[in-house]
Amino acid sequence: MMNVLLVDDEPWVLEGLRTMVNWNKYGFQICGEAENGNAAWSIIENLRPDLVFTDIHMPSVNGLELIDRSIQNLAKPPRFVILSGYDSFDYVKTALEQRVEDYLLKPIDEVEIENVLEQMSRKIQNELVSEKLYQHERNLYVNCLFNRLFEGEDSSELQAEVESILQMEGHENMACLLIEADTCNEDIQLHVQRFASAPHYEFFMDADGRMGVFAAEIEDSLIWLERLGRSLFEMYSGHASIIAAFGYHSGGVVAMRQAYEKAFSALKWKRYQEESGIICDQDLPRNGIMATVNQKALTNLFNTILTGEENGIEREVNELLSNPGSGLSVSDIEYVRVQLLALEMGVLKHLKELDGDVDRFKFQLQHLLGGLTDIDSYPAFREYAHILSINALRALQEQRKEKECSTIFRVVQYVNHEFRQKLQLQELAQKFHMNANYLGQAFKQQTGKSFREYLNDKRIEEAKRLLRQSCSSIAEVAISSGYPNADYFVSQFKRMTGMAPSTYRKQP
Template identity: 30%
Template sequence: MYKVFLVDDEPLVLEGLRLLVDWKARGFEVCGEARDGEDAFAAILDCRPDLVVTDIRMPVMDGIELIRQARMRADCPAKFILLSGYGEFEYVQSVMRHEAADYLLKPIDTFEFDRVLAKLRIELERERAEEQDAALERKEAAAAALALLVRGEDDPELRRRASAMLGMEEDTDVCVVLAEKGNGNAGTAFVLEEEEAAGRVRLFDDGSGGIGAVIVGKPERFASVLSDLHSRLANQTGDDVWLFVSRWGQGPERLKALHREAAHLRDNRPFAGIEIAQGILMAPQCPSSALYRVPIPDPEAGARLFRLIEAGDADGMAAALDEALERMRANGAGPSVIRAFIADLTVEVNRRYGPFEQPGDLPGPRSVGSSQAAGVRELRARLCRYGRLAAERFDRRRSAVAEAIRIVQEQFRKPLKLQDVAAALGAQPAYLGQLFKKATGETFHQFVHTYRVESAKTLLRRTEMKIAEVARTVGYGDAEDFVRHFKERTGMTPSAYRNPPGRRGWPNR
């Protein structure tokens, strides 16, 4: 809807313009009216209409002078329609080519008025679209210039032009802020209008779906600016948001280093900075080496992680890892210590349960330098991914062993070979044998004999079956073979087990 302002010294004409024209149907709304040019000029500057309909003959200031005065102001781009009588026609023609958009003769013809309004509405829509496109281009150009400075463009002339576009001098105070959703998901891009309040916020694309901002000019209430930025981003996404704030520097030349500093906070959250408010992490104002002492990592942390992996609890493993890292942070551990600790665990998980990656792809035990390029969160994510893969692998191993045990329990009376059981499970015999030994403490064949002996013990105590019959029932074709395995596992013969000293039982058969 476009705003229209009406000016005429005749009250009846004003009333007619207001009531007889269906402005809303034509895409306009009346925002005000005046009875002379001087009052109209003050009101026009205040309400900033898109269209002014004015009489040409008025006291104090006529319509022509009103248009000329308005055209001298850059903040008054309104279009004008002149209303005139027949006697003024030539005068109107001499000035309207440069001053007015159109004119109408009194008395006003409704159909002609509709034609003029329709034409002007098309012009206004085109101009508004062009203005929006130009504003978008300016905004995109400013964001591109800012991204160029943040990247540290090597071309001095490009840097100079970008700095001029953004109004940055060599002594301009600047700091860099990176925003990210609290769950680490950078897939949702933020949208935020720039501020020109205390501490201007200049936005740029951080290249990862997140948003970057440069605050130009150190505000008196810097914490309030950050808090407001954080609140609006959180409200926009409906999710938790983190801000990572660099220290202050001066001039566009410092933007690249400040961006690196903010990215370091983001990638090593929460071990590299100070949380000055909920969800706002800021770089320390003193060297990081002065903030951190090197604590001794919890020696039991790794053992707990491995137990959880082998229990198939990948989520529990991730939670235990976070608890260990939080304890280290509370004890003053800096990012380098945390990275080394995670690197050790990653290599050990890969060695025990992998390989998930080649040794050359791993950060390296106790090698902080080899993991500097990766932040704490990236290394933690890789370790948790390995833990989940290891837990899944253990689940599959347990399932294979459990299925092999079930086959033994159901078929122990028949001849059983590891190769046949492995074939039934679709596994390699050697691999299944290794899993079985690790899970039960016995080889597959030892387990079969143990199960047969345990079954024989029940028959010996509860039935009158002969020894040879018991042997055949539990899967031995040779009674001597049965006696040998029985004695190896119980330390006595089947007969002695059935009739221990001092117990009356069935006679040996």
């Protein structure tokens, strides 16, 4: 619904407007009423209505002054319709100069005002559609630019383009706010995007889907950015696990990558502490480099777990934790915690891929082991890792047996992983030692779709993801989704979605 504000110093006029007009019919709802210009201005500042009906002669600030103030102070002022008992040419001329949408004389005619509402509804909705399309295209472009920066590109052309977007020429200090939450992401994103629509701020999504805002230090921009982080935490911490992390760096546009990396390091630190909250890169401990995951040792431990080699777990756990001896320093404690958190997340990922009960497993672990933050000795860490690994091995084995009793499940898993390759039902039947006709029937019974339908759906879903989240060309999306060429991909995409890939990418 679009919001409309009614402004008149005569209560009977406000009552008549409220009761006489079917606002909902034209997509409007009354968001407020005011009997003078100052009260109206306060509502406009706070609620940003789409449309304002206002009288001219009112106490304190008259209607024309209210319109002028809105135009001068708001990046996107509401549309105005004048309601007046005066048909003076001077008033009409002034109103037209201020680009008022219409000038209606009192007493108000119901048909006349509904004609105006119909026109305004159409005009505002068309404008909103255009704005959403423009913002969607701009967000895609900005994300591409920022992710190129994050990946280390430092060409002068890229720097100039980013400077232009942020309107930050000549400004040295940069700040980055990164936000990560486990729920409420759509609401948080809308809140952040509204904030970042103001000058000197820029919303982005990084490659892992985290929300962020960049700001150059212009006037009080960094103070307002910090207020955003605090307000988000206050608003959503009761409903979600949320981290707001800040990174700061000097050096103009070239500092944006470092500001982002500092914010990301702060966010990881907070996550490794198993805490929600607000953190700044300056708050990180200075007694060592941020701990990183020992990927080689972690992979070896996972291979042992997945192959069911229970006797090899103790050896691989010791290798992962690399016994630092007694009397752990804080940095060593954090190193070990990072390895165990990576192990936990990997176990949960594998269990989820097998359609296991992740929440139940987490609850059992919590009941059995407690929390990582309560552990401060190496033997306790090692015992935690050993028990976690044994329980993961048994849970994954049990889940795998439950699923692998059906050969069709393994076929579906294979298609889910290999859908980008050239797949044929006959070849799958040979690979899994089945009759092709029976496999086709059993596949449809398991998934509700024929093999070809299921394969096309997987490829189209992957294509949609790439169109939304990457800057790849249509031809590149086609190949990455499993289609042999762009023409065939486009025809299949149109058949299954009703629109061309380029049109889908432009959708808000």
